[in-house]
Amino acid sequence: xxxxxxxxxxxxxxxAYASMADMTASAPAHPEPSDRARPLARSIDLRSExxxxxxxxxxxxxxxxxxxxxLPLLVVFASAVSSGIGPYxxxxxxxxxxxxxxxxLLVAAISVSLNLVFxxxxxxxxxxxxxxxxxxxxxxxxxxFSVSPVISGLVFVxxxxxxxxxxxxxxxxxxxxxxxxxxxxxxxIFVTFPFVARSLIPLxxxxxxxxxxxxxxxxxxxxxxxxxxxxxxxxxxxxxxVLLCNARAxxxxxxxxxxxxHIRGETNTMPLLVEILYNxxxxxxxxxxxxxxxxxxxITLIVKIVLERRLDEGQIPRDH
Amino acid sequence: MVSTxxxxxxSLPGFGLTMGLTxxxxxxxxxxxxxxxxLKTLELSxxxxxxxLTNPRTLNxxxxxxGLSFAAACVNxxxxxxxxxALVRYRFPGRRLFDAVVDIPFALPTAxxxxxxxxxxxxxxxxxxxxxxxxxxxxxxxxxIFVAMVFIGIPFVVRxxxxxxxxxxxxxxxxxxxxxxxxxxxxxxxxxxxxAPALLTGFALAFARAVGEYGSVxxxxxxxxxxxxxxxxxxxxxxSEFRYADATAIAVIMLLASFLIILVVNRLQRWAxxxxxx
Numbered sequence: 001x002x003x004x005x006x007x008x009x010x011x012x013x014x015x016a017y018a019s020m021a022d023m024t025a026s027a028p029a030h031p032e033p034s035d036r037a038r039p040l041a042r043s044i045d046l047r048s049e050x051x052x053x054x055x056x057x058x059x060x061x062x063x064x065x066x067x068x069x070x071l072p073l074l075v076v077f078a079s080a081v082s083s084g085i086g087p088y089x090x091x092x093x094x095x096x097x098x099x100x101x102x103x104x105l106l107v108a109a110i111s112v113s114l115n116l117v118f119x120x121x122x123x124x125x126x127x128x129x130x131x132x133x134x135x136x137x138x139x140x141x142x143x144x145f146s147v148s149p150v151i152s153g154l155v156f157v158x159x160x161x162x163x164x165x166x167x168x169x170x171x172x173x174x175x176x177x178x179x180x181x182x183x184x185x186x187x188x189i190f191v192t193f194p195f196v197a198r199s200l201i202p203l204x205x206x207x208x209x210x211x212x213x214x215x216x217x218x219x220x221x222x223x224x225x226x227x228x229x230x231x232x233x234x235x236x237x238x239x240x241x242v243l244l245c246n247a248r249a250x251x252x253x254x255x256x257x258x259x260x261x262h263i264r265g266e267t268n269t270m271p272l273l274v275e276i277l278y279n280x281x282x283x284x285x286x287x288x289x290x291x292x293x294x295x296x297x298x299i300t301l302i303v304k305i306v307l308e309r310r311l312d313e314g315q316i317p318r319d320h
Numbered sequence: 321m322v323s324t325x326x327x328x329x330x331s332l333p334g335f336g337l338t339m340g341l342t343x344x345x346x347x348x349x350x351x352x353x354x355x356x357x358x359l360k361t362l363e364l365s366x367x368x369x370x371x372x373l374t375n376p377r378t379l380n381x382x383x384x385x386x387g388l389s390f391a392a393a394c395v396n397x398x399x400x401x402x403x404x405x406a407l408v409r410y411r412f413p414g415r416r417l418f419d420a421v422v423d424i425p426f427a428l429p430t431a432x433x434x435x436x437x438x439x440x441x442x443x444x445x446x447x448x449x450x451x452x453x454x455x456x457x458x459x460x461x462x463x464x465i466f467v468a469m470v471f472i473g474i475p476f477v478v479r480x481x482x483x484x485x486x487x488x489x490x491x492x493x494x495x496x497x498x499x500x501x502x503x504x505x506x507x508x509x510x511x512x513x514x515x516a517p518a519l520l521t522g523f524a525l526a527f528a529r530a531v532g533e534y535g536s537v538x539x540x541x542x543x544x545x546x547x548x549x550x551x552x553x554x555x556x557x558x559x560s561e562f563r564y565a566d567a568t569a570i571a572v573i574m575l576l577a578s579f580l581i582i583l584v585v586n587r588l589q590r591w592a593x594x595x596x597x598x
């Protein structure tokens with residue numbers, strides 16, 4: 001049974017997210033309730049509610065999701081083009097907008113690649129070997145997901161700020177960490193830290209070590225084994241982790257807001273520019289940038305569903 | 321240290337190297353910065369620490385954050401259960417779409433969610449206008465904070481309970497029904513209790529997320545001190561006033577609260593595993 005294990009996974013927000021992978025991935029192993037009930041036509045009646053109750057539950061569920069999720073999403077796009085297509089594209093062509101887009105892409109590129117390397121290393125150590133304190137190590141990797149984004153930014157202010165531990169030294173050597181690119185990258189790496197590792201660990205644990213051991217015994221080097229045996233097996237899981245990591249990296253607001261200093265045209269990422277423009281009542285411009293981020297979120301969700309199917313196809317059958 | 325503890329599977333190479341790099345990277349990015357936060361707190365005398373926390377503005381911010389998060393998590397618990405039930409047990413047009421939509425609060429950047437909810441519930445907004453006619457003001461009031469917290473908590477209850485409900489053994493329901501139990505009796509006495517660990521886990525996760533939430537809340541909140549100012553915002557304000565000690569003290573309290581929640585969630589997981597043997 002895979003679900004108790006995927007249920008056991010969410011020990012904090014991130015694990016809930018990561019476990020969504022196994023959840024959807026294991027769908028074929030768990031037929032939809034109606035399929036399962038089909039051979040026992042009788043049981044459908046025993047396991048369902050009267051028609052009116054069913055109707056009320058569906059209406060409640062659909063209205064709740066529409067009001068709280070669908071409408072906010074639609075408002076973003078509607079507000080972005082509320083003055084027409086021209087002002088929309090004009091807002092996106094503003095130098096401030098372009099510099100925010102560039103900065104966001106740069107920050108995401110740096111932090112995602114660093115977390116990609118770290119995630120693979122951590123997953124290799126954790127999934128392929130046995131050692132004491134493994135659960136504790138996983139808890140530490142998950143930690144950023146239980147920390148408020150504001151606190152994730154605050155910790156770097158305490159280290160690198162003017163009154164921070166290393167602030168005076170940095171100032172004396174004219175090194176800018178806070179209110180500059182390094183600070184934004186550090187805060188982003190902090191909040192996106194667990195994504196890749198958490199997507200890979202369950203997958204690599206499930207795949208075991210037999211294939212790698214065979215490759216090693218046939219004379220492959222460690223790196224050859226990783227690139228020719230392990231990597232093909234984990235590629236979809238890896239992409240899945242990178243996808244979620246990237247979405248969060250580009251969209252992070254709280255942590256980046258604390259360390260960025262909001263220097264216009266210099267340290268404003270896209271989410272920060274959304275805030276600034278909104279507070280200046282430049283709604284069309286604010287929602288134009290927001291619409292790009294919303295599209296990123298939608299694309300992420302669609303690719304995520306596709307990847308979950310892939311993960312599902314490549315899944316090693318589990319014993320029931 | 322750890323590299324000597326390899327028991328089995330030692331025929332694969334790279335444990336020392338990957339573990340060493342993992343621990344180094346983990347220390348640089350996570351452990352040292354978090355330790356810095358606690359060290360900074362130790363610079364305060366217990367009296368100073370107490371004074372910061374019992375400052376009325378701090379107390380009110382904490383009350384608002386924790387109180388409204390609790391209320392929002394309760395709504396998520398009830399509505400999440402209804403959503404899961406509809407998605408898993410019934411077939412209706414657009415079911416797959418609504419299933420996918422549940423993940424949007426995870427995927428949408430918080431600042432985008434914040435401006436969108438504000439626009440939606442502002443006095444001239446799509447929902448704000450009809451609500452204003454009823455005399456209900458949502459944006460720039462504590463109700464707005466509550467709405468934003470409900471929004472970001474939606475996926476937690478749904479995604480933790482969904483797999484458990486899908487996997488629930490149909491035989492217990494059939495047994496209850498064939499023994500003559502009424503449907504509502506079966507649902508409330510048989511099904512919901514077996515979902516309890518998952519429901520409570522989802523509740524705790526939604527609560528924890530709402531307490532720390534910043535981006536989606538601050539736009540709609542109004543941010544009036546003592547009325548609609550959440551604790552994460554007060555940290556940001558104290559930082560901008562260079563009152564690092566105040567910011568740190570509030571952060572430490574919130575951090576300890578979220579560690580406590582992780583502990584509770586881990587206990588719930590163990591309880592769930594005992595109740596639903598794999």
